[in-house]
Amino acid sequence: MSYLVLARKYRPRNFTEMVGQEHVVQALTNALVQQRLHHAYLFTGTRGVGKTTVSRILAKSLNCQGADGQGGITAEPCGVCQACRDIDAGRFVDYTELDAASNRGVDEVQSLLEQAVYKPVQGRFKVFMIDEVHMLTNTAFNAMLKTLEEPPEYLKFVLATTDPQKVPVTVLSRCLQFNLRPMAPETVFEHLTQVLAAEQLSAEPQALRLLSRAARGSMRDALSLTDQAIAFGNGQLQEAGVRQMLGSVDRTHVLQLIRALTDGDGATVVGQVNALRLQGVSAAATLEDMAMLLQRMAVMQMVPGMAQDGDDPDTQGLADLAQAMPAEETQLLYSLCLHGRTELGLAPDEYAALTMVFLRLLAFKPPAGTAEKKSPRISLQPVTEVAAATSRPPSVPPAAVAQPRAEPAAQSPQVPTSAAQTSPVPTARPSTVPVSEPPPWEDLPDTADYASDDAADAFVASLPASVPAASGLRALPVREASDSARVDVPKAASSTPLQTTPEGDVWFGVVQGLLAQEAITALVRELALQSQLVARDADQWMLRIERESLNHAASRERLQTALATAGHGQVQLQIELGPVVDCPAKRLAIAAAAKMVAAQALIENDPMVQAMVRDFGARIVPGSLQVV
Known part of the structure; x- marks a missing residue:
């Protein structure tokens, strides 16, 4: 006697033997018990999940005659009557399976539909099962629409497909659709354990787990792989052999x-x-x-x-x-x-x-022990006024370095430190500033104009102590504002308040000069904006950063080259980790926030805007203001 593969030998013969498709079994069982039978069913799902099996069981349930020959429609076919045995053997005259992959034309469909006018010969119902129905041509689909919509009372259609998106909606609307799910690895594992126990074969649990995962939701694939593993292991399923057969990694x-x-x-x-x-x-x-x-x-x-x-x-x-x-x-x-x-x-x-x-x-990961092996901080003497003047970029006026606090309009827009640290958030006019940090591979926006805007500088200088510097600003989520309403400004590495320092004034001027000359981009620009100048002498500068991800040798070397090209000499940069209280990114963020506050105050105090709010109930959409 020829060997029968496990996938055919252990094909379910009734609904109780079906595994992993309880939602389909329950719906069909209740329909058969209550005799609420539809004339067309569509089963969808990936390969090997039971579409053809469910179709055959449904055909047996409709035509079962019982062991005594007196049975009727049932959800539990007996399996011993002539109809059940003929359907299992594939020779029941009233059950027709059509492979639409090889019979996809209108002639084949018309030949099938011609049999619909004849009543069943042996059974109670005629059942037309069309497998891979999505392979039919449009003409073939159109030819079967009328019969599919109003078939004779003794005719049932069962359609099966792995790609329901290709089935016309005119066909879908005429069928009850059931989606058969892929089998979970745990379900496949349990079923394989039962099959091998029935076959009296030993198997290691890890070997069955490998087969269950390799099946990818298909019970037929799992049983076929089990057949192959049995042959490979000479009747035994061991993890090493199965892993070698599948080519999977240990x-x-x-x-x-x-x-x-x-x-x-x-x-x-x-x-x-x-x-x-x-x-x-x-x-x-x-x-x-x-x-x-x-x-x-x-x-x-x-x-x-x-x-x-x-x-x-x-x-x-x-x-x-x-x-x-x-x-x-x-x-x-x-x-x-x-x-x-x-x-x-x-x-x-x-x-x-x-x-x-x-x-x-x-x-993208800092090497192990980098935080412990960071370069020691060097002790440098503060620079003199003459040295600072000789090391600044040409675009920064001398007053920006020699008198950083006397003329705030000539350098970075600053807010008094006490206001940035202790001032409460005003409640009468909350400001919303969308602040986003661009990814390192995108260039930051041109920030040179933030420090040169006299109106913004004057507004910041005139801010009272009750206005917060940056801590009171709320970052607007992207989903609340359109792209045209966003203001992309550099954001500081942390929420530490800005504390201006003389070295920070110098470093801000240097970075502004590099940005104006477009000498730094991408990660190098991010390193310059997020770092704080702690100390320096003629040939060595100490920078402090908070994020280790910015500390790359390539970025540091490119920044040194940019400084040398800008006229600062052959400067060697030393980078340490620590809290950053004064960096260009913080200053630019505060400048952008101040411009947004000024713009919002200008709009809200506009007479026309106030008249529209008063007369028509208008309101200013949060996040709709754009600073240019």
Whole structure:
């Protein structure tokens, strides 16, 4: 006797044997019990989830005669009567299956519909089952519309498709549609365990888990892979054999890769990728398994205890990694793994592409121990007035350096420190300033005009002590304002209040000169705007930043080159981490905020605006003001 594959041998014969489709089984069972039968059913879903199986069970339920030959329509077909046995064997004359993929023309559909005028020969109902119905031509669909809408009382249509979007809406509106879901890996695992127990075959749980995940929601694929694994393992299903058959990566390698990425160990990452190359493991499978583990880690980080699986031996290791890796790095690495799979085919070597995907995370991650190994602060004497005059850019007038506080209109717009730190927020006229931080790969807006606007400077200088500097401003979410109403200004690295310093005045003038000459862009501009000049001498300047991500050797060297080109000599920059209280970004943000306050006051005090508000109930839409 020839061997019958597991997918056909264990095909469900009734609704109780169906797994993973309880929502469809419940609806059809209730309809059969109450005898509220529709004339056309449409089953949709991916391959191997039971569309044809449900159709055959439904046909048996409609035509079952019972073991004694006296049965009627039932939700539990007996399986022993002539109709049930003939439908299972595929020889029931009143049950017709049409493969629309190979019979997609109007002639085949018309030939099928010609049989609709004849009553059933053996059964109670004629059942026309059209598989992959979306493959029919438009003419064929049009030919069956009338019969599909008003068929004879003894005729039932069952349509099945994997792509319901290609089925015309005129057909969809004539059918009851049921969407069969992909099987969950846990459901496939339980069913495979029962099948192998019935076959009296031993299997390791981890091997069945691999098969369940490789099936990707299809029970037929899972049973077919199980057949292949049984043949590969000579009747035994072991994890090592199944992993080798599937070409999937060992979880140990994936966990070691995640651990190395957590520790910032690039050497271990490259070594693990080389080991995968020697074993011939697919790079796409590596990224897929890593994305799966990272998803579980993200759930553990956000909802502890929800992703725990006591039967999985990797659960404890994942829990340790979830605690060791920051949540933002987990999300970044997950995104890199997803997008990295599309890059494998573009690279000349998929393992080189795999290495680049992992090293990309390390490129955006500060090396381990950087905070402890930062350069020590050097002790520098304050510069004299003459040295400051010789080191400033040509675009900054001498008064901006020699007298930083006497003429605020000639340099950066400043607010008294006491007002920036202690002033309460005014309640009569709240100001809304949309402040957004552009990504590092986009150029910041031209900020030279912020310091040169005399009206804004005069307004800031005349602000009373009750007006806050920056702490009282509310950032407007992007969804509340259109793009035309947004004012993009540099935002300080933290919410620390601005505390002006003499060195900050000099550094602000230098940065303004570089921005006016367009000598710095992207990350270099961000480094200059977010840093504070702490001390300097003729050939060495000390900058302080709060974000370690700005401290890149390439950005520092490009900033040194820009300073030398602007006439500041061969300056060597030293960068330290610490709180920043005076940086160009803070000053520009306060200047933009002051301009917005002035613009809002100008609009609200306009007589025409006040008349419209008084007479017509008009109002100023928050965030609609734009400072140009």
